[in-house]
């Protein structure tokens with residue numbers, strides 16, 4: 513978990529540079545209701561592009577940040593890390609038994625493949641993630657926030673829980689991960705094809721706000737990880 517520290521300075525950069533990717537959008541929710549995975553090549557968590565940072569990351573709004581652009585309260589960036597890789601959580605949405613099983617299966621994947629543990633919150637856990645299903649798409653905030661208002665994973669149902677991959681993906685953001693496609697070495701491996709975006713998203717502003725490379729050393733914990741898959745060599 514120490515390795516997460518390397519990600520953290522990036523948080524400050526993003527909050528300082530971008531300012532309007534923090535409002536839950538019912539338009540995203542409406543679009544997601546019309547989403548048909550049999551004809552749409554996108555993942556459900558990609559539908560927020562243009563409204564949510566990188567498509568499905570929620571940033572803390574200005575009133576939650578300090579004047580210098582940082583998020584409020586934390587003096588030490590290590591506060592963004594969940595201690596001991598343990599993430600207390602509560603289920604605060606209205607999920608069906610089947611959807612709850614999908615959430616549990618996602619947590620089980622972390623338990624099976626990583627040191628991360630999602631555990632039901634207790635009275636001794638002041639900070640915990642709430643998992644909800646508002647009709648505003650699939651998204652999460654990044655890392656452990658000092659205000660539980662921002663320790664939130666939204667999984668609109670049924671679309672965000674049609675497969676285990678989406679809850680796993682959003683839980684990764686809650687742990688502190690951004691997307692592989694903003695890795696500083698991504699140009700060595702992939703090309704960003706702007707023409708594949710929806711026409712209204714093919715602007716410099718969208719590109720700069722969502723596809724600009726982050727400035728930190730790539731870190732894959734000794735694993736070979738490819739965007740869109742979890743492949744271990």
Ligand SMILES: [Zn+2]
Pocket residue numbers: 557567568569681682685691
């Ligand atoms: Zn994502």
